[in-house]
Amino acid sequence: MSEREVKVKFGSEENAEQVEELRPEPGNAAPEDIQVKKLSTELDDLRQTLLRRQADFENYKKRVEKERADDSRRTTARVIEGLIPIVDGFEHALAAHKESEYESYRKGFELIYKQLLENLAKLGVERLEPAGQQFDPHSHQAMDRLETSEHPDGTILEVFQPGYAFHGKVLRPALVRVAVHVSGASNTLN
Numbered sequence: 001m002s003e004r005e006v007k008v009k010f011g012s013e014e015n016a017e018q019v020e021e022l023r024p025e026p027g028n029a030a031p032e033d034i035q036v037k038k039l040s041t042e043l044d045d046l047r048q049t050l051l052r053r054q055a056d057f058e059n060y061k062k063r064v065e066k067e068r069a070d071d072s073r074r075t076t077a078r079v080i081e082g083l084i085p086i087v088d089g090f091e092h093a094l095a096a097h098k099e100s101e102y103e104s105y106r107k108g109f110e111l112i113y114k115q116l117l118e119n120l121a122k123l124g125v126e127r128l129e130p131a132g133q134q135f136d137p138h139s140h141q142a143m144d145r146l147e148t149s150e151h152p153d154g155t156i157l158e159v160f161q162p163g164y165a166f167h168g169k170v171l172r173p174a175l176v177r178v179a180v181h182v183s184g185a186s187n188t189l190n
Helices: 003-010 013-022 029-096 100-123
Strands: 125-128 140-147 156-161 163-166 169-172 174-180
Touching: 029 100, 029 163, 029 169, 100 125, 140 156
Parallel strands: 140 174
Antiparallel strands: 125 163, 156 174, 163 169
16 A cells, blocks of 8 residues: 555544554565554444444534423423403403493503513414304313204304414314204213
């Protein structure tokens, strides 16, 4: 193997010099080939180890980023769950005081209420107002039923309390009244 071939194979003059030191005297070609193959095998093993470690590190970084995002989302969901009763309180206060002497206070409360809902929406909160939709036990909770043939079976007729979802996960189901056909009526709702 020429000096140029050694440099090309091992990538640097320093590695080539190390190979030169290990090279036996000119009459023994077989031991030289054995050492070169051994060093070549070790180099390939080191490269493979490096590639595996790099891949493991990239996977670790992705996993940590995903865990952080999930933790952030769970924490935000807990904060939002704590704010939902405050939104309900605003709605009850606004519905209760419609007298003219409360008009200036009412406007202030309406502005605060609107800002609160806008900020919750920016965080990914969706208000569930399912009136007229089909009952879904995953996002609605039936509080009452009304036997009727005017609406399709399972249609939500009235929303007692809106529900809230955060990035597709229901934080609080909507409390609803559901239409039930007289012929298909059962004694209890599931």
